[in-house]
């Protein structure tokens with residue numbers, strides 16, 4: 474069992490079992506609600522249902538997917554909580570990927586001015602990223618995560634058994650955040666990661682624990698993203714624009730697939746601006762191509778990608794904000810790049826085909 478003890482709550486990376494349930498019972502919550510989406514209700518809930526039975530939980534299930542991370546779904550969740558007679562002294566267990574964690578935490582954090590919640594992340598992405606750091610929210614007005622709040626869960630229970638039903642593509646998508654954490658903060662971990670070229674038979678608990686430790690350390694230093702927390706944005710400025718573009722096409726990319734392409738582009742910018750060596754750039758590029766292959770980014774969408782980047786909520790003025798890496802394992806926040814440089818990085822990526 475691996476437990477990261479934080480100031481205010483623990484992240485427990487181990488199979489959920491009697492110790493967890495004893496802890497839950499000891500909290501004396503007045504009631505328990507369990508939020509799932511239709512997939513996690515089918516694939517993940519059976520692992521816990523029997524153990525949860527003594528708590529007589531109120532189950533709430535919503536439709537799976539980012540397109541349901543909306544105010545409308547929240548209204549359904551809040552209404553269900555009212556129906557169940559929930560109060561502020563209840564606790565909600567958010568059993569699902571990042572969508573359920575972000576939206577369930579948001580609903581719990583605002584219900585009657587805030588009830589407790591426990592994150593039980595069931596995707597690799599949500600175990601290493603979404604469930605850590607207290608960011609909660611929903612999509613609104615066409616903008617991802619634009620309504621939300623910072624609030625810590627009472628605990629995070631990360632159980633790698635959930636990955637057994639996760640598709641290989643979803644697993645690979647989450648792996649991009651593990652690579653990112655190593656690239657921004659831990660050169661030795663980056664060296665080790667490069668031995669992994671096939672995502673089967675991996676001890677995920679160990680990698681989740683190591684990766685979460687990196688994110689947690691960064692978040693603890695800067696919980697509200699005033700400075701160093703922006704380090705976690707490496708690959709995301711360009712990657713998020715690529716993700717947004719593909720979202721409107723017939724073949725959307727998963728978050729990690731887009732971020733992998735974004736990290737290649739931003740590694741190229743790092744070489745231009747911060748002296749990341751050509752050798753490191755090549756190693757990083759080759760590793761991402763080995764795991765994620767190459768995406769065809771149309772030649773004529775650079776202006777569109779730039780306009781998406783200009784709207785990024787992490788920009789502080791007219792400049793597009795980047796977090797770049799002078800070398801693997803180090804990061805520099807609040808960097809910027811001209812439109813020409815950004816287009817240059819996209820050209821570099823396209824030529825890798």
Ligand SMILES: NC(=O)c1ccc[n+]([C@@H]2O[C@H](COP(=O)([O-])OP(=O)(O)OC[C@H]3O[C@@H](n4cnc5c(N)ncnc54)[C@H](O)[C@@H]3O)[C@@H](O)[C@H]2O)c1
Nearest residue numbers: 512516537570571572595596598599602603608635638639
């Ligand atoms: N709060 C944060 O700091 C933070 C960080 C990163 C991402 N996010 C958010 O996380 C979301 C993406 O998370 P995600 O990739 O986990 O998406 P997701 O929650 O949509 O899950 C992906 C898919 O896998 C299914 N699924 C989940 N667990 C499963 C399992 N064990 N077996 C089978 N199917 C399963 C889900 O039903 C869904 O269809 C985005 O909304 C993003 O904004 C938040």
